[in-house]
Amino acid sequence: MLGQNASALDLLIDNLERFGTFNAEDKDGLAALSLQVERVPRGFDVVHEGDPVNRCCLLMGGFAARYKEAASGARQIVSFHLRGDLLDVEHLLLDFADHSVQVMSEATLAWIPKAELIRLAWERPAVGKALWRMCLIDASIFREWVLNVGRRNARTRIAHMLCEFVARCEAAGLGTAQGFELPMTQQQIADATGMTTVHVNRTLRALDKDHALSRSGNQFRIHDWGRLCSIGDFDPAYLHEAA
């Protein structure tokens, strides 16, 4: 249990350091956070639209999707998340959830009281800036997704989504373009790109046929990264990854 908490804090610090530089006191502050580790099954709702939010969830392992639903019942995924992501910074200073987050695989979560994070953000400005930067980068990704679903065709849209996912996995130190596991179903790809499963399937097979990628089951491989980026109109600048 203590081991779990220690590794959760390590993960949190490592990941936050991608968004800022910390001195020893900053790290001490982070290490003093109280948190509660939990293992949850696939499909677990981390937060649901309309819920009051008073804690913040660190994804310690597995994948998650942020989504909203239309009155028609259609679901739209607005971002994916991986190991190390803080899933609830979006609601850090808001009282009620305006969207939902669900894990896409069996996952390990660590809950942190929101009030402690907020307090720390002003006690240790470097930590606050890293958290805020994280929010700003999330927002940048949302904007790119508006463009993606609003102005690109099916082929480009899917290629773009895959490029982003791979780029973020690599930045987080999880796998590379040379063979990786896509932890999502075609239904989820459809929900992320604003398409139907049928058309996602057709488009993936077309990309495969054109040697832009190859698939077998969940295993994907990208032979020519530059080509996929070009098909997907993908420029990683909007991810604001540190140089």
Place this chain on the structure above:
Amino acid sequence: MLGQNASALDLLIDNLERFGTFNAEDKDGLAALSLQVERVPRGFDVVHEGDPVNRCCLLMGGFAARYKEAASGARQIVSFHLRGDLLDVEHLLLDFADHSVQVMSEATLAWIPKAELIRLAWERPAVGKALWRMCLIDASIFREWVLNVGRRNARTRIAHMLCEFVARCEAAGLGTAQGFELPMTQQQIADATGMTTVHVNRTLRALDKDHALSRSGNQFRIHDWGRLCSIGDFDPAYLHEAA
């Protein structure tokens, strides 16, 4: 000149207070910000994708649109902004712009050095929280737009965009649903909803014909707000307006 600066600061404080409560010292801190007022013509680029960003722009009058462009040249507007909005909080802690902002009408801007705002955010936590909340709410709007362009049909999409625009105008104290001026062209509505002008035109006329709204030139009137909300699948919860 001094008068302009004073009114800019008043506007900034009034608008920020929608996102938090300030005491006298908070307001003093804000009032001490240095700023530079400028009048710009329609179409002026407040910031352009790729630019370094080291100042923050307050929109003192007029309307603005935040947008990105695809390789195909298609433009996607990702949000609209009105008098009182801080246009560059999205880049507050980022070095380079990942998108562009353009004014849609003749407009008055006030520039604030980013560094001063950042310093103030930690000196006066109430100010920092209000600024951060503003960012989070912007992000919530982006998410809603992903849903809007991803999962709604033309009629619902346009109705939703109009509802949001009117709701935000009312919250900012600019006009009401009973007759207001839409400061954008059908081309801009198309760019915001991921459609073509032709189809925007058809859809607007259909909404007009069905008495969901009435138009003459830029003048819009909404007779039955509830009905338009229902057509547009609009629930203002995601705007997180203070009760």
Place this chain on the structure above:
DNA sequence: CGACAACTTGACGGGCGTCAACCGGAGTGG
């Protein structure tokens, strides 16, 4: 009155949704 931007309208076509099957693998239980 000419120039230009914005809006309007009709004809046509295609990208993608819809509907409806079928297939294949993984889990489950008898």
Place this chain on the structure above:
DNA sequence: CCACTCCGGTTGACGCCCGTCAAGTTGTCG
């Protein structure tokens, strides 16, 4: 060890929503 179920992937036929193209019309500003 084999049926059964369920979920996810695959495929084809068909059609509609919305994009494309192209031609007006209107309003405004010089």
